[in-house]
Amino acid sequence: MTMKQTLTAALLALLTAGVQAQTDWQQRVDTELSVTLDDVNHELRGHVRIAYQNNSPETLEHVWIHLWPNAYRNGSTAMAKQHYRDGDMFMFYAMNRDLGGIDSLAFTSAKQPLTWNCHPEHIDIAKVELAKPLPPGGRVVVETPFRVDIPSGSISRLGHVGESYQITQWFPKPAVYDDEGWHPMPYLSQGEFFSEYGSYDVKITLPANYTVGATGDLVPGSEDNDAEKSRLDSLAADTKMWVKNQGWKDAENTFPESSQRTKTLHYRQDNVHDFAWFADKRYKVLRGTVVLPRDxxxxxxxxxxxxxxxxxxxxAPEYLHDATYYYSLWNGNYPYNQVTAVDGTISAGGGMEYPNVTVIGTAGSDSGLETVIVHEVGHNWFYGILGSNERENAWMDEGINSFNETRYLLTKYGEDKDISLLLGGENNLAQRFELEDFQYKWIDELSYLFPARFGADQPIQCHSNSLTSLNYGAIIYKKTAAAFAMLQSHLGEVAFDKAMQLYFDQWKFRHPGPEDLQLCLEKSTGEDLNWFFGDWIQTTKRNDLALVKASADKGLTVKNAGDLPSSAKISAMQGDSVLAVVDVPLIAPGARTTVDAPAVSGVDRWVLDEDRVTLDYDRSNNVRQASGLFKGMEPLQLRMLTRLEDPDKTQVFWLPALGWNAHNGLMAGVTLHNMALPPRDFTYQWTPLFSVREFGQGVDFGGILAMDWRKDQWHVGMRSSQFRADEAMQLRPELAIPEYDGDLLTRTSLTVERKLNAAPxxxxxxxxxxxxxxxxxYVDPAPDAMWTLFPNSG
Incomplete structure (x- = not known):
């Protein structure tokens, strides 16, 4: 270790110690719940006992409590307004029976009533005044009965569809209090949660023929748990036979009558920050086991x-097994005893995660089901065990989890797996549009490029509710996943995994922020990662590396033509084979570096970032031919309609064109364009059209030319069209010329546009x-002229 490295490591250690000293306390909330499901009136009646431990250095006089079922109360809640913004007007027109809410609240402590009021803006948040101030180290118990009207499952995550129930965010629950203060937040569909860790002891009473998937373990010997375990064993055996006989071919999916007998199931779990459960009388059950890779x-x-x-x-058991195994291998062992996936109706996305249990919506295909199960199970790490503030730092759970999801699929099915993994096996669409060579791992980058090329993207570090619905998926999920794949490539897989495991060990069952993740990675790798956690995470700046020179004798020169620091790799290619790979160190924006070319023969071209892990905004400058006059020119690809962008080709697309107007008549031609998917910054479209003139006057040539350049918030466009038009309309009828069929009219426009939206x-x-x-x-006749056809440029 050099002196510079020693000083850097010492500084990182001091910074890490300083940050830990600021967050070495965390509140604890232990919750006891008892609840009864009424599946006739679709309601819950329950009681909650909250034991709140104040581990902060501050004295607390009140506790903010989330009453999130009230988000479904009417069309004026924060959730409803978010839905309206995204074009979903269900809550605006909903009948009362479709809405929900929580009531019958009576907060007490030590059997004494407590004063409470709803938040002035949000009916799903309450402020409960404590009977006496709660000092540091003190503990208070707050209790209340409650009743929940279960809303329609068409709205968001809490709800029912018939007699299928998803019971989530359903009880009074304290907001987080940390060194930034209280975090009371209204329920939102886009933008998830932030809650205190503790234990849950929950008793659920419902008709006996419901099957329940829930957070926690059934407590042995408690209530009806032993009978329920035997029932689940029997259901698992029956389902195994049902699957063997392909029972889905003639099975009914209707709800059976509810049993007149009830059962009470008792669950318990420690070190979680939420409790959810799902109940359905139709459930088939499959059970499996996974042996964790470490312990x-x-x-x-x-x-x-x-x-x-x-x-x-x-x-599904295979998907649950593999997800739990690989996430444990890469990040840290799963600390609980069970992991459950349930089939249910969910409106806020294809699936939703809760501690130990996840609900999965309609999948449609094997690949669709596996992808969603893996993603939602993965949230047990990134949200469940590592409890970041999802509302403010959504990328820390959705984005890093999406990175692990993609890594899982590539590990299981191969790094070179093509897009059929997404489309589901052999697909005519993939063949027709030549997608067989498009690798699945490129989807994360591609998803980011669509909004970025239109200047509509937002930073990764962005409050959930300030993101457009497009960017919540493209940026929070996909761009973050691609960015962490780039970071993994930069650090190396072994070093990256070691750093992520340190993050897991240091912050499990706690509330890490972005700076905590950064310090863990820096502490483990000894590398300053400000370049990544700064501009990469906090801005929309573009990464654009260019291979400007490539020579076996003079080396390989890379220029950073973008706005972000980046490293990369250069591959020596022969056809589709990679002969050698050379690392390019981190390059600052505007700088260039030269690395030695590997001593290999038979190279026909050099490709910068052949694996596409750098989120390169413009890959048209990433290839240099090993010989020839135009080493930076890719071979021409001429195809009908369009294709996904291929950085190895100069792409031109065509399609037949037909047109008609009163003066030209029927016109035929072709459209030539370069609008690949996603569109590049510069696009063109040229449509030459031909028609036969009347009176034997020959052939007309006209058409349309359009060129556009887009960059961030700017758009410059040029349009030009030429068609025949009758400009002698001022002729007196007695002077009309039968042989005159109009004159050519050319219209050209230049547009300069800038978006001004500060809040996309x-x-x-x-x-x-x-x-x-x-x-x-256009004709410009003199007032006394009979007619004139002299063109002008007016």
Missing amino acids: KRKVTTWAMFTPEEGELWQK ASPWKGVARYEGVHVYG
């Missing part, structure tokens, strides 16, 4: 599903736009 402890997996997609769900998620759009138009071919 070899056995974890039980449960798949609970209806017959509707039973053919797909027969493989706002329904208000601001644009500054200039358009200049030049027209050639």
